[in-house]
Amino acid sequence: MKIHEYQAKDLLATHGVPVPRGVAVTTAREAKRAANDLGGKVVVKAQIHAGGRGKGRLVAKQAQTAAMYAKLEASPATMEGAVKGSRVGGVRLVGSADRAQAEAKKILGNFLVTHQTGPAGKKVQRLLIEEQFAxxxxxxxxxxxxxxxxxxxxxxxxxxxxxxxxxxxxxxxxxxxxxxxxxxxxxxxxxxxxxxxxxxxxxxxxxxxxxxxxxxxxxxxxxxxxxxxxxxxxxxxxxxxxxxxxxxxxxxxxxxxxxxxLRDKSEEEPMEIMAEEAGIGSYIKLDGNIGCMVNGAGLAMATMDTIKLAGGEPANFLDIGTVNRVELVVEATHIINLDPNVKAILVNIFGGMARVDVVAEGLVAAIKKYRIKHPIIARLNGSNVEEGRRIIEASGLDFILADDLGEAARKAVKAARA
Structure with missing residues (x-):
């Protein structure tokens, strides 16, 4: 779990690490008051969970894709140009409380793009106002x-x-x-x-x-x-x-x-929060267009590697864990489908404690419940595999089946490009 710079400094100070005097604020008026208390000459620092803030690019507010993430606030799908009248970066040195207020107005509520945030950037909702020194x-x-x-x-x-x-x-x-x-x-x-x-x-x-x-x-x-x-x-x-x-x-x-x-969920990927709340083992959003559902962390990493070897890019890491509930598969499929970059979904299940028939039931239910249109490539093996395949065949849905991981990856890449 990441925490903000101001929280990290509070923690360090508790253990005797010397830190500059500073105040965390959420409004431009609070920024002016804090700057006055610190003598006027201060540093205004955007608080986001990413490095490279000083060299980042500040971009304007944009319509949120909230509908895509249901009840969760989402990151912007696209961004506008740099904020008018704003210098590059989320760290500003100012010489007065009035300037601190002016810079705070330019930064708060907008999105800071750095080499660690990706092109969407992160919304700045807090600032750290800190004393200057040589x-x-x-x-x-x-x-x-x-x-x-x-x-x-x-x-x-x-x-x-x-x-x-x-x-x-x-x-x-x-x-x-x-x-x-x-x-x-x-x-x-x-x-x-x-x-x-x-x-x-x-x-x-x-x-x-x-x-x-x-x-x-x-x-x-x-x-x-x-x-x-x-x-x-x-x-x-x-x-x-x-x-x-x-x-x-x-x-x-x-x-x-x-x-x-300490946790700031607004800094986290909304779909990762949804996965956590649904009880899904582990979900990490990536930048590709082939969604992945796999049981076991090692197999999940091998699946992503195989997709890349086949010329594709995984859209996520998802270790669904020991699959014993249909609802878990339904929600996992739904979360993968919410990613606007996803063009195909690869399901790679090797049933040991996980049951293939449960996975099959969940996939069929998810497609019907959420009207999923993306092609689903399924490589299923292990416990109850015959029953799982029967469920898929009886559904009448257009699954693309594969006998091994290499074949599944190649079919997923082809489907994503279609």
């Missing part, structure tokens, strides 16, 4: 789980303020990776050692050590899969501050985290 140097710090080592790892670099992937590709030696023993944690003295390795100014070593230690404490306490500060800076007066922050909380630990107060 920056002398920028650094990077993050804690995440290293799957190979099986431990958390602290990653730091002198090259902050840019995508760490680009830094790694350009100069791998610019990145330091420090494995963390969970039984020991990451005490401040190790943070000070790390600050010295980064050749930070002597006057900032203790502050940086506290920042690194606090970052790890926040990571641990929030059950995060990643906690990132990019950048943290040394100011002209030798203060160390976390200027931007990102925390992603492990969904598997959500039951013991205050997710109700």
């Amino acid at each position: 920056i002398a140097d920028e650094y990077y710090a993050a804690v995440l789980i290293d799957g190979a080592l099986g431990t958390p790892v602290m990653i730091v670099s002198r090259e902050g303020g840019q995508a760490i992937e680009e830094v790694a590709a350009r100069d791998p030696k610019a990145i330091l990776r420090v494995p963390i023993d969970p039984s020991e944690g990451f005490p401040a003295y190790r943070g000070r050692q790390l600050a010295k390795q980064l050749k930070m100014p002597h006057a900032t070593i203790f502050q940086a050590g506290a920042l690194f230690a606090g970052l790890y404490r926040a990571f641990l306490a929030s059950d995060a899969s990643m906690a990132e500060i990019n950048p943290f800076v040394v100011t002209a007066d030798n203060r160390v501050l976390a200027v931007d922050a990102k925390v992603t909380i492990d969904d598997n630990a959500a039951f013991r985290q205050p997710v109700a107060t």
Whole structure:
């Protein structure tokens, strides 16, 4: 689960990480009041769940495709040009409270498109108004789980303020990776050692050590899969501050985290929320035009790979899990069909605990209930497969059957192109 920058900074501050003074607002009037309280010279920062906000493009309000998503508010299907009179980006430096209000009016309610949002962008409903300060140097710090080592790892670099992937590709030696023993944690003295390795100014070593230690404490306490500060800076007066922050909380630990107060569903893909509420195992929307319904995460990934090998693009990842209810298949098919990009649906079920006859009943019911017109390519095998095939044949509907995954993928690609 992702959280906003202002929420991440509140979390970090709770664990001793120094952050700039700032206020989250939802209206231009609140932005002016916050800027006044902070001295007038502030940064106005759009709050969306995506990086690259400073280099993004702000685009105007557009009619919502709410009908497509039933009761859920949807993202815009198409976007207009840049907001009139607006500079590029969702991060603005202003010199007065009046300017903060003016910039807030330009940003709020519009859509910010970055390299991480896709062409539709994300609607800006909140801003962070933050104090300005002179920056002398920028650094990077993050804690995440290293799957190979099986431990958390602290990653730091002198090259902050840019995508760490680009830094790694350009100069791998610019990145330091420090494995963390969970039984020991990451005490401040190790943070000070790390600050010295980064050749930070002597006057900032203790502050940086506290920042690194606090970052790890926040990571641990929030059950995060990643906690990132990019950048943290040394100011002209030798203060160390976390200027931007990102925390992603492990969904598997959500039951013991205050997710109700941190989660912002308006930032999430509406169809993914629908799938979650319907009890579907796992649904992730993608950019292709071939919808996928599969049982098992590994088989679902193999199905997407096979579609790509056949020259197509999957529209989603969907692991329907152990299929034992017709209603689950009906809703899963409906959600796939809601995607306006979908031109064909590939169903790949290998029944073990999942029953093929239940899947077949669900597919037939979904087509009749929601009047689905897209071609459905079905590769069915395993438990009760004979009964499943009988149900499909008796329905009189135009299913396209396949004996193996390769054949199913080829037929799906052909159907999507027709």
